[in-house]
Amino acid sequence: MKKKGFYLPYLLSVMVMITLAGPQRAQTKEFNSDSIKVGSKAIYWKSERNYIGMLAAYSVVYKGWQSNNARGYNIGSVLLRNDSLENGRLVFWARNCNTITHNETQHGEVRLMLGYLAxxxxxxxxxxxxxxxxxxxxxxxxxxxxxxxxxxxxxTLQKVHRTVYGQSDPGFGKALERLQIDSTPLTSGGYPPYPRKVVSERSNIAYCDLLEQAYKNAGPDVHITDFLKSDEAKKIFEQAYTEFRNYKAQVPSINGQFLEEAKRMVESVPKNFKPLIPDI
Ligand SMILES: [Zn+2]
Incomplete structure (x- = not known):
């Protein structure tokens, strides 16, 4: 009897808690666009969106993979319209086209920004x-x-909010971080950080670790763009593409449609060079 009396209030309070935090309430929370106020599930939809965005970028590169850089380097990118819940979607993709255009300004990101606005x-x-x-x-x-x-x-000049990258570049990276260095305290005279800070994030996706480790293993004399035509690199991009094709949204109520649209965009990416809209 004593034991039963002890457990009853406990049982009742658990039932009240379950009612308060039930699935309906959780679902309402999911749709709140302010992730700071609404708990882990809402934060997760944002990190899942980052994950899908990164998988899509690897996939765009893999679909146009070249072992001879005839188009340009095996580097590419995708553009996320914004981070908000309702309007967030991938709207454009691009790849490096330095060789085929005989124009070394034609990096994937440049073509992405220029091409989308055009x-x-x-x-x-x-x-x-x-x-x-x-x-x-x-x-x-x-x-x-x-x-x-x-x-x-x-x-920076186009006011991009954030960039997320899938492999560090030890040679030419950290440009955005360098723009944010405050060198005004230097006695010889320095400069304040450049305006319009762009947030730069290394992706926490496993393929980023794999690519960086494989590039390190290739040895100190291998240029990163040569590494990016190797079979080793190709295998990692292929894994990312396979995962993207099979990926199912973990927060389908929010990211299901986002993922479907991302898949449709990647499906439309051809293997060969695609010129930008010429009418800029
Ligand atoms: Zn570049």
């Missing part, structure tokens, strides 16, 4: 309803290799 303008001229923008304020760039100074400069 496409919007072409659509606008043809009477389509498109976002009324002239820059990429609030957008996120997922790119397979850490951005160089050229692409970081363009991201």
């Amino acid at each position: 496409k919007l303008n072409a659509d606008r001229k043809h009477g389509k309803r498109v976002p009324d923008i002239k820059n990429l304020d609030g957008y996120t760039v997922f790119t397979t290799l850490e951005p160089c100074a050229q692409c970081s400069g363009m991201m």
Whole structure:
């Protein structure tokens, strides 16, 4: 009897807690766009979106894989319209095309930013309803290799909010971080951080670790773009592409449609070179 009396209030309080934090309540929470206020599930949809974005970027590169760099380097990127719950979607993709265009400015990220705004303008001229923008304020760039100074400069001026990269570049990376260095305390005279900070994040996806380790194993004399045509690198990109194709949303109520649209975009990516809209 004593034992039963002890457990009853406990049981009742557990039942009350289950009722309060039941599935209906959890579902409402999922749809709150402010992830800071609403708990781990809502935070998870954002990290899952980052994961999908990164998988899509690797997939874009894998679909146009070359062992001879005839198009350009095996580097590519995708553009996320914004981080909000309702409008967030991948809207554009691009790959490095330095060789085929005989133009070494044609990095994946440059073509991504230039190409998307050019496409919007072409659509606008043809009477389509498109976002009324002239820059990429609030957008996120997922790119397979850490951005160089050229692409970081363009991201900065175009007000890109954030970039997430799938492999560090020990040679030409950390450009965005360098722009944020405050050297004003230097006695010889320095400079404040550059305006319009772009957040730069190394992806926590496993393929990032694998690529960095494989590049390290290739030895100190191998240039990163040569490593990126190796079979070793190709295998890792292939794994990412396979995972992307089989991936099922973990928070389907929020990311299900986002994932489907991302898959459709990646499906449309051809193996061969695709010129940008010429009417810029
Ligand atoms: Zn670049």
